[in-house]
Amino acid sequence: MQKKHQYNATVVWTGNKGVGTTNYLSYEREHIISIEKKLDILGSSDPDFRGDTTKHNPEELLVSSLSACHLLWYLHLCAQAGVIVADYTDNPIGVMNETENDGGHFTEVILDPVVIVK
Numbered sequence: 001m002q003k004k005h006q007y008n009a010t011v012v013w014t015g016n017k018g019v020g021t022t023n024y025l026s027y028e029r030e031h032i033i034s035i036e037k038k039l040d041i042l043g044s045s046d047p048d049f050r051g052d053t054t055k056h057n058p059e060e061l062l063v064s065s066l067s068a069c070h071l072l073w074y075l076h077l078c079a080q081a082g083v084i085v086a087d088y089t090d091n092p093i094g095v096m097n098e099t100e101n102d103g104g105h106f107t108e109v110i111l112d113p114v115v116i117v118k
Contacts, residue, residue, distance in 0.1 A: 010034040011043075030055065059106075063094035066109050074113070087116040 015028030029045035030052060045051030046059055067090045078085050090113040098104045 008036070015044075025050075028052075059094060059096055062106070063092050063109055066094075067092040067111055067113075070111055071113070074115075078117070084118040085115060086118050087114075089114050 011031055011033050013031045015030040017027060019026050021027050029050055031043045033041040033043055041061075042055045043061075044055035044057055046057045047053045051057055071088055071090060075085055075088070077083075090111055092109060092111050094106055094109040096104045096106045
């Protein structure tokens with residue numbers, strides 16, 4: 001029987017300047033990502049979409065999440081195979097293309113891990 005895993009989070013928009021989303025310029029993109037018993041993540045949109053440069057944006061979090069998932073799976077496989085990893089650093093790059101309707105989609109995420117094994 002396969003195990004089922006559930007992950008819960010709360011995302012609260014904190015960017016209402018008093019008039020809600022009256023128009024594109026009337027609101028901030030700030031939000032808080034909360035997960036029980038963990039530190040909050042202060043988020044915003046990408047600065048190109050009126051976001052706060054001092055906060056994490058969803059695109060960065062997506063690229064980081066893919067990299068971290070790869071890291072953890074790689075370490076797992078190495079441990080199972082008896083390969084001793086001494087260091088692992090990745091500098092992933094994600095590319096998102098904007099679409100004509102003000103949306104966008106990722107076209108690629110390139111992982112670039114540098115691994116030192118014993």
